[in-house]
Amino acid sequence: MLRYNVIAGGVCLLLVSSVLTLRGEVGPEVKVRLLEDIKFLASDELEGRGVGTNGLNVASQFIKAEFAKSGLAVDRVEGNAFQKFDLVTGSKLGEANALQLIGPEGKTLDLKIGEQVEVCSFAGSGSFQGEIVFCGYGIESKDDLYDDFEGINVEGKVVIVMRRNPRQNDPKNPLGAAHGVSRHADLRTKMNNIVAHKAAAVLFVNDPYAGKKGAETRQEGLSKANEKVAEAAEEYLSIESNETNQEKLKGARLKLTEASNQAKSLREAAKNANDDALMKFGYAGNGDNKSLPPAFHISIKTCNELLAALKTDLASLEAAIDSDLKPKSVVIPGWIAKGAATIEKVRADVANVIGVIDGEGPLANETVIIGAHYDHVGRGGQNSLAPGSSEIHNGADDNASGTVTLLELARRFGKQAQTKKPPRRLVFIAFTGEELGLLGSARYCKEPVFPLDSTIAMMNMDMVGRLKEEKLIVYGTGTSPRWEPELKQFNGENGF
Numbered sequence: 419m420l421r422y423n424v425i426a427g428g429v430c431l432l433l434v435s436s437v438l439t440l441r442g443e444v445g446p447e448v449k450v451r452l453l454e455d456i457k458f459l460a461s462d463e464l465e466g467r468g469v470g471t472n473g474l475n476v477a478s479q480f481i482k483a484e485f486a487k488s489g490l491a492v493d494r495v496e497g498n499a500f501q502k503f504d505l506v507t508g509s510k511l512g513e514a515n516a517l518q519l520i521g522p523e524g525k526t527l528d529l530k531i532g533e534q535v536e537v538c539s540f541a542g543s544g545s546f547q548g549e550i551v552f553c554g555y556g557i558e559s560k561d562d563l564y565d566d567f568e569g570i571n572v573e574g575k576v577v578i579v580m581r582r583n584p585r586q587n588d589p590k591n592p593l594g595a596a597h598g599v600s601r602h603a604d605l606r607t608k609m610n611n612i613v614a615h616k617a618a619a620v621l622f623v624n625d626p627y628a629g630k631k632g633a634e635t636r637q638e639g640l641s642k643a644n645e646k647v648a649e650a651a652e653e654y655l656s657i658e659s660n661e662t663n664q665e666k667l668k669g670a671r672l673k674l675t676e677a678s679n680q681a682k683s684l685r686e687a688a689k690n691a692n693d694d695a696l697m698k699f700g701y702a703g704n705g706d707n708k709s710l711p712p713a714f715h716i717s718i719k720t721c722n723e724l725l726a727a728l729k730t731d732l733a734s735l736e737a738a739i740d741s742d743l744k745p746k747s748v749v750i751p752g753w754i755a756k757g758a759a760t761i762e763k764v765r766a767d768v769a770n771v772i773g774v775i776d777g778e779g780p781l782a783n784e785t786v787i788i789g790a791h792y793d794h795v796g797r798g799g800q801n802s803l804a805p806g807s808s809e810i811h812n813g814a815d816d817n818a819s820g821t822v823t824l825l826e827l828a829r830r831f832g833k834q835a836q837t838k839k840p841p842r843r844l845v846f847i848a849f850t851g852e853e854l855g856l857l858g859s860a861r862y863c864k865e866p867v868f869p870l871d872s873t874i875a876m877m878n879m880d881m882v883g884r885l886k887e888e889k890l891i892v893y894g895t896g897t898s899p900r901w902e903p904e905l906k907q908f909n910g911e912n913g914f
């Protein structure tokens with residue numbers, strides 16, 4: 419769904435410009451094969467075309483075969499159609515992962531990874547041992563006169579850092595954000611500050627405010643739902659039970675049932691709610707980042723066991739910082755932390771699929787690229803519109819629609835080239851890794867098969883499956899002064 423398109427064409431299969439000319443009636447057989455191809459690419463068998471799935475490989479073979487059938491050269495990338503590379507798709511825990519907190523009189527907390535503590539996948543690997551320092555929010559802001567690292571040396575030590583930022587109930591405070599997440603609350607900003615101060619490891623802990631706020635919001639939702647149940651019950655009871663009121667009663671009963679079910683599900687959710695949920699391994703990015711120290715996420719309960727040495731707890735420290743907006747960083751006496759994190763990157767082999775129609779004449783060395791990404795989000799994850807789900811995301815619109823349009827254009831230009839070659843080289847590219855951050859197109863730009871300085875235009879098709887009110891949306895028309903007038907002409911001629 420990442421959409422940074424240069425230009426998106428439509429299923430109409432009419433691309434008109436001075437760089438590309440192809441016109442033709444769309445016969446019924448075209449509709450049939452477009453539909454067949456889209457059904458195949460978006461089938462469960464292709465596993466949502468996620469990077470790392472076999473489904474994506476099957477799709478790449480299919481595209482190559484269709485390019486070849488259309489008469490495109492499929493041997494221009496070192497004898498093949500595949501521009502291969504590998505991508506980081508995730509992280510996994512390696513062998514050694516442990517966190518031990520050793521306190522006064524030998525008191526030891528041996529925390530169970532995945533239950534009492536989580537390894538932060540966005541940080542680094544390595545082993546460590548050191549004194550423990552409570553370091554507020556890990557914020558260092560000279561502008562805002564707030565510095566959790568001021569006056570305390572954390573070099574070689576293990577820092578406890580709260581998530582988010584002080585005074586969250588006042589978004590206008592200098593460390594907050596009017597909208598969204600404060601830059602100071604960003605985990606990467608915190609990690610950078612921690613690296614700058616050379617801490618050996620980090621123990622993140624949730625700020626108590628966030629948990630309290632979550633519980634309040636939940637309670638408000640439940641109160642509202644209960645009110646609705648009461649209202650619906652009153653309404654139901656106010657209807658006299660007689661022959662003529664049967665429909666009315668039925669409606670009111672349905673409303674009451676719905677309200678009651680809603681309240682019940684909120685009650686269940688409240689029962690299972692965890693106001694101190696730890697960031698699961700995999701949250702906020704994939705790491706084994708060599709420049710970062712290991713990081714863990716401990717519970718507020720664990721943190722408070724340590725803070726007992728200072729005769730305080732996390733909520734009190736949070737409240738103290740909130741009250742005067744001054745850091746409260748302090749060494750926790752008598753405690754040390756030791757442990758190790760081992761994060762391994764998970765990689766997947768992927769490929770852009772490239773087919774070529776050679777040009778003929780004085781401009782034959784110039785290239786026009788027609789592209790569409792063929793990957794999708796597999797079983798969801800961060801790029802899903804429903805991030806919690808693990809169902810196959812079939813991606814018919816995004817972007818089987820663009821991929822089949824690419825194949826259809828390859829067929830048509832391929833056929834045309836049998837009688838007359840185009841004036842310029844046409845390079846058809848089905849890109850991979852788009853959903854993970856335009857990685858396939860980035861790879862092509864890094865290692866272009868044909869020189870970029872003689873590549874005069876690129877047309878990208880992403881989600882061409884929606885023609886609302888006979889409108890075709892074309893992005894990126896500002897990338898060249900020629901697109902707009904040509905599109906206007908094209909629209910006029912074709913009634914768009």
Ligand SMILES: [Zn+2]
Pocket residue numbers: 419420421791816817852880881
């Ligand atoms: Zn897309």
